[in-house]
Amino acid sequence: MSSHENVDILVVGSGEAGKYLAWTMAGEGHRVAVVERALIGGSCPNIACLPSKNIIHSAKVRWFATRAAEFGVELESAATDMKAVQARKRAMVDGLRQLHLDRYQASGAELIMGDARFVGEKTVDVELVGGGTRRISGERMFLNLGTRAIVPDVPGLMAARPMTHVELLDLDRLPEHLIVIGGGYVGLELAQAMCRFGARVTVIEHGSQLAGYEDPDVGAAILELFRDEGMTVHLGAEVRRVEGTSGDRVRVSTAGGDGEGIVEGTHLLVAAGRTPNTDDLGLELAGVELNEKGYIAVDERLATTAANVWAMGDCAGSPQFTHAAFDDFRVVHDNLTGGDSTTRDRLLAYCMYTDPELARVGLNETGARRRGIPYRLLTMPMAAVLRTRTLSEPRGFMKMVIAADSDDILGFTVFGAEASEPMAAVQTAMVAGLSYRDLRHAIFTHPTMAEGLTFLLRNRPTAPSH
Structure with a gap:
């Protein structure tokens, strides 16, 4: 030494x-x-x-x-x-x-x-x-x-030599049938990509919806998207046993609300957290x-x-x-260097790069309810944004969570084409402390996705119905 x-x-x-x-x-x-x-x-x-x-x-x-x-x-x-x-x-x-x-x-x-x-x-x-x-x-x-990446302690899973995102992103050969364990951001992004390349894809998620941290309507919209593109999705399914070897043949045994099941494929991706x-x-x-x-x-x-x-x-x-x-x-x-910064109350944004994208900043409905915060909603389908018509991509929606007792913006969620664009505009407004009424005065360029905010903000906020 x-x-x-x-x-x-x-x-x-x-x-x-x-x-x-x-x-x-x-x-x-x-x-x-x-x-x-x-x-x-x-x-x-x-x-x-x-x-x-x-x-x-x-x-x-x-x-x-x-x-x-x-x-x-x-x-x-x-x-x-x-x-x-x-x-x-x-x-x-x-x-x-x-x-x-x-x-x-x-x-x-x-x-x-x-x-x-x-x-x-x-x-x-x-x-x-x-x-x-x-x-x-x-x-x-x-x-x-x-x-x-975590590989859960499931009988036969480690022996099957499953891929994490690292190995999947280095594949030189398209899987015939990819089985994805996990319905979070990583699993969903890569599942859709492999499907669009031409692989058969099955997603197994133990929770009741895809993208479990998001609102139920978001999970339902992603599920509809995946099924429309030909993917098979099993929700509420717990992986009990894995047999075989990823890259050759794998057999995944599941149990859940629909009873026991078997999924057979050629490749296995584990996207179950970190x-x-x-x-x-x-x-x-x-x-x-x-x-x-x-x-x-x-x-x-x-x-x-x-x-x-x-x-x-x-x-x-x-x-x-x-x-x-x-x-x-x-x-x-x-x-x-002499400043006084903290991580407390910082406003972080999220973006999942499925197509269409999912973007969110601040609280969603689920988070507001969990914290006991009363709120109102502004909602609008993405088809009302004229930019989506030029792209032939009308799928999705945007919604803004607004405080019940003020005009403060608590959060904003977009599931739609180029969702990160209007999300960034709302995030900037939230950092500046602007209310949703203040944001109404912005003149957004036509035809952009951000222009959708012009029409969303013209609506009257409504109390949520659950």
């Missing part, structure tokens, strides 16, 4: 929050070291957000090709070439990795590839990818450890405590139980979105 090294800023993990903190602090003159196990830039540019959206867009292009006659275009073939799909994705990932390496070089932050394990307060031993070990301490330490990468790192030697779910315990400024140690992103229990991790960076950096 080489001599004990000391730096001003030591970051473990090069995900969204970690890399921006490193680049920014190095640019401000600090000596910065970042330890990364494998994925330069974290999961988002390598195996998660951006690769998945790349694959999803390829699937959408193929879907358009199958509908070409509807748009007045004649095509002889709309066959899927998964090798070409993957080549496009891998070229993007290679470019993003190089972009990250260039940013490290330009910032002056040192990127160290290896596995870090704590040996004391703010001190790690790093087993280098190329061999050897370095011991490094930081005056201030930042943990950006991320999460990984768990933090906090085990077997020696965090206890650094005085860093975990909560009951294994996430790093932090306060509203993301400080851990150890002095001068912060945690950011998924491992700190933050919402598992890249934009939330970036905001974690903002909160931490602001406080390091």
Whole structure:
């Protein structure tokens, strides 16, 4: 082992929050070291957000090709070439990795590839990818450890060698019949993409609806979409046993409200949640405590139980979105440079990249009822937005949750084409503290999706009926 090294800023993990903190602090003159196990830039540019959206867009292009006659275009073939799909994705990932390496070089932050394990307060031993070990301490330490996919403890499931999103996003061959365990964001996005490429797809969800955190009408709309596109969906179905091997033949036994059942397919994707990468790192030697779910315990400024140690992103229990991790960076950096930022009451938006998209900011009806908050509703079908007519994409709806005793906007949900566009407009209004009546004065460009807000906001809010 080489001599004990000391730096001003030591970051473990090069995900969204970690890399921006490193680049920014190095640019401000600090000596910065970042330890990364494998994925330069974290999961988002390598195996998660951006690769998945790349694959999803390829699937959408193929879907358009199958509908070409509807748009007045004649095509002889709309066959899927998964090798070409993957080549496009891998070229993007290679470019993003190089972009990250260039940013490290330009910032002056040192990127160290290896596995870090704590040996004391703010001190790690790093087993280098190329061999050897370095011991490094930081005056201030930042943990950006991320999460990984969970494979539930179901008899035969692990032995079946199921795919997570990581393996599915690297497939060079289209599955004949893909079975998806899990009806959350990841499972739904990838299920639809594989279906649109031409695979037969079955989704198994243990809950009573798809997208369980969303309102029932949203879950019902997604279910209708999936069934219209030819997918089979089993709700309220618990996976009891798995037999076979993913990539060859798999047999999934289920039980639920409809009794026992068997689903047979060729490939198996598990999209059943995530768990933090906090085990077997020696965090206890650094005085860093975990909560009951294994996430790093932090306060509203993301400080851990150890002095001068912060945690950011998924491992700190933050919402598992890249934009939330970036905001974690903002909160931490602001406080390091004399500010006073917290994670308390921050307004986060969500977007699921099915087609059409699902976008939400603030409370939905389910959240308002859970908190006992009285509310009113503004609702409108997406078919009333003229932009959807130009795209031949009228499916879906938008709805705004408004306080019962004021005109405050509590939340906004859109299920429809380009849903993230009007969602961003409402999010901006909510950040500015505008009421729904104030937003009425905005003149939205015609014909855009955001223009739908013009007509939604002309309506009179009504009390919900349950």
